[in-house]
Amino acid sequence: MNKIGIFFGTDTGTTRLIAKKMAKKLGDCCDKPLNVNRVSVADVLKYEALILGTPTYGHGLLPGKSTDIEAGSWEEFLPQLAAADLSGKRIALYGLGDQDKYADYFVDALFDLHSALHHAGAQLLGQWSTEGYTFKHSKALKDDHFLGLALDQTNQALLTDTRIDTWLDMIKAPLLDLSRLKHRSEKQRD
Numbered sequence: 751m752n753k754i755g756i757f758f759g760t761d762t763g764t765t766r767l768i769a770k771k772m773a774k775k776l777g778d779c780c781d782k783p784l785n786v787n788r789v790s791v792a793d794v795l796k797y798e799a800l801i802l803g804t805p806t807y808g809h810g811l812l813p814g815k816s817t818d819i820e821a822g823s824w825e826e827f828l829p830q831l832a833a834a835d836l837s838g839k840r841i842a843l844y845g846l847g848d849q850d851k852y853a854d855y856f857v858d859a860l861f862d863l864h865s866a867l868h869h870a871g872a873q874l875l876g877q878w879s880t881e882g883y884t885f886k887h888s889k890a891l892k893d894d895h896f897l898g899l900a901l902d903q904t905n906q907a908l909l910t911d912t913r914i915d916t917w918l919d920m921i922k923a924p925l926l927d928l929s930r931l932k933h934r935s936e937k938q939r940d
């Protein structure tokens with residue numbers, strides 16, 4: 751399916767709100783965002799292009815039963831998803847966190863998503879510069895970049911819209927693999 755699937759985990763709803771914002775900005779090329787606590791692995795595997803979002807809880811953890819989310823979340827769903835063959839999937843991640851109160855664990859959960867999905871064969875896109883953030887430590891860093899878009903609605907809510915716009919502009923074409931599709935349709939015309 752050449753659409754983007756958006757899936758998220760959440761406790762207090764902020765990561766859902768961001769998912770909806772992204773869906774609105776992306777328009778026709780994506781489907782309605784869904785909470786990972788109410789989908790099956792097959793629902794996710796329908797898509798070749800995915801945006802996956804998570805908050806960080808409990809000092810650096812994925813949300814789930816260990817962090818008191820009764821209905822479960824990424825902690826429970828990620829092992830199921832990562833047991834699938836994700837080769838050929840293009841995935842961009844975003845993470846919610848609080849760089850002030852949790853300065854030693856800022857958006858750490860992005861690391862867990864990234865490493866599990868990478869090991870399952872997915873191609874991860876959408877690394878994001880750390881410029882403009884103030885925190886002490888994050889597991890979710892590679893070469894001075896976050897492993898996905900980092901958002902902080904507690905301390906930097908005013909920056910969120912611009913960050914999302916810039917990030918979506920950056921990832922949309924590679925996520926949908928538009929250059930390959932263009933190449934294919936040019937070949938078909940020849």
Ligand SMILES: Cc1cc2nc3c(=O)[nH]c(=O)nc-3n(C[C@H](O)[C@H](O)[C@H](O)COP(=O)(O)O)c2cc1C
Pocket residue numbers: 759760761762763764765766805806807808809810811846847848849852855856857858903904
């Ligand atoms: C108990 C608790 C623990 C948290 N732990 C972290 C953390 O370790 N790292 C971080 O960056 N943010 C942490 N946060 C901040 C949340 O990730 C942030 O508020 C996020 O926007 C919540 O998303 P949600 O509304 O989708 O659940 C924590 C928040 C709470 C209430």
